[in-house]
Amino acid sequence: MNKVSGKRQLQKTATREHILNTALAVYAEHGFSASTNVIAQEARLAHGTVFVHFPTREDMLQRTLERFASELGDKLHELSETEDDLKNFLYTHIDILTKYEHLYKNIITELSSLPPAATTSLIAVQSIASHHFGNVIANCAGRYAVKPIPLHMLFNIWMALLHYYLLNSELFAPGRSVLNSRRDELVNSYMELIRN
């Protein structure tokens, strides 16, 4: 690659990155019905520029979900190698979801109206999270025992708790991040429930 095309490639990557970050913010604030036009306006780019990087609304949606999924997946993967306390793992999980809280809440509330690929992404990210969750529980064996409940139920009970608080965030933490304001209570109560 020569110098000029190398520079152009860098700019292209930076623009794509800027569009994705803007889309994440717009979807978090307005939900997934937001058009690519709105995203272009927010990003201060011509609609045509956005179109070059993300030809369809589905494409844009899918790439933003993948961004969230890979950040969550990579962080939990890292932890599952070394972490031997489930509590720290749960805190990390909550903290990443907190970073994407509005987006995540919109994903779970709007899922049935989103393209099927969105469901696939969500299923993939949950299976990865649950798998690492299981690894950390195995790592914990030397420190404490967890009740003999199948992995999918241990994970689903944790997710059910988080989703209940997210769906009712206005009742638990009006105008604030519900996951952040309730994190200690959520993590500690869950740990009490599953420890043997």
Add this chain to the structure above:
Amino acid sequence: MKKCIACGMPMTSRSEFAMGDTSKDYCRHCMRPDGSMQSFAEKLTSMTEFIVRTQGLDASVAERSAKAMLRELPAWEHYFDHGS
């Protein structure tokens, strides 16, 4: 960072590569006992089981999702060439 071509898992430590061989493009979960890479049918089965084990989803939903996930991975692209 290298990602497994057959399941998408990031391979960060040597032990995650098939046979601990960092020149391999697939991970230890996508490896047969003899070290070769699993077939599409084998991977579809193991991915489906993985989804059921980790989330308890209905088996047909898990299989449909596993297929959709494999479709995105370099090792299996050619299985989907004709738009099925």
